[in-house]
Amino acid sequence: MDFGALAGVFIGVVLINNFVLARFLGICPFLGVSRKVDMAFGMGCAVTFVMTVSGVVTWLIVHAVLMPVGRWLGNPEALFFLKYVAFIMVIAAMVQLVEMYLKKFFRPLYNAFGVFLPLITTNCAILGACLLIDMNEMYRSSLLKSTVFAFGGGIGFAMAITIMAGIREHVRFSDVPKPLQGAGITLLTACILSLAFMGFAGIGK
């Protein structure tokens, strides 16, 4: 097992190509649910959880369903036009399943995640993670790397949104020009955060 390569994938997706600050995925919750640190952290955990599970399941859909059936039809890529429809249905179904499972067996966790779970279906970071895995040869060829990529993507999202919430709790007490209140100042803060994260670009070399 090549542990170094997995660690590389993880650091790459958490710090260097952070989902929110470098790839612009999941901006809506990043702007909407980042007022309080505990809310932001809950959202981050819920996204990490669903992203990891859907990353694995969509990988399996492509490699264990679409490709074998396509091969049987004569061309492994014959059914690839169904990918997007399959992905979004899998994510919607996964969110429902996760919600029901948590409600039944992990009640405290359900109470903590509950409000965020339905929102996650339309969180573009989840679908984005599945699509990025499918587009990149390195992840497409290995389920383990895909899992680490999806998990790291979620951790990166959780980190960015929690840092943002921490900053916004302070911004609330400062004197922001009226037109910039709300989305404007949040985007400008994100600009500075994103500049800071660009500093990690050297790690990959």
Add this chain to the structure above:
Amino acid sequence: MAEADNSNLRQFTDGLVANNPTLVQLLGMCPTLAVTNSVENALVMGAAVIFVLVMSNLITSALRNRLQPHVRILIFTLTIATFVTIADLALKAYVFEVSRKLGPFVPLIIVNCIIIARAEVVASRQGVARSVADAFGCGLGFTLALCLLGVIRELLGSGGITVMRDWGWSWHLDPKVFEPHAWVIMIMPPGAFLTLGIVIGVVNHLRSRAAAKGGA
């Protein structure tokens, strides 16, 4: 008839300016930030969104009397996913380079909140003509906002604007004057956040001034 035309026209201009989905309602922020590093990307993305929005509003509005309320979101999503697949295959076939640059953001139109919001708010309640007018208004409003950001970012970041390299339309600032001072940061991720933040601030300022004038 004239009255109906008038209300369709109002629905169209409402989405285009007064209730611009990107700059006023703040919907669909991810593609707005991600694909505005060049005007070309912004135009292609805008065209794809207009196509998907018009087709999904058309279908949703035609089906609106048969939709069961509890499965409507699922139907919306599947309709949108189908048209996004068509748009994605068409872009790959005709403008492959741009489609490669847009990467996951073409398939991500599926979860774009603008489209689901229009299906829910307008298409599932209004007639076909009005829904299509609304879709064109919102789609063009989105494209307009994207192009505005694209022009600012590409001009400051690379000193000129190039659309469709193969067709050879481009316009550049004087490279001798501009290039030593180019703001490369503008076409990188922080530039996206900076430009959108400032543009939203300016839009809010103009709106509050217009409201004050209207009230006086």
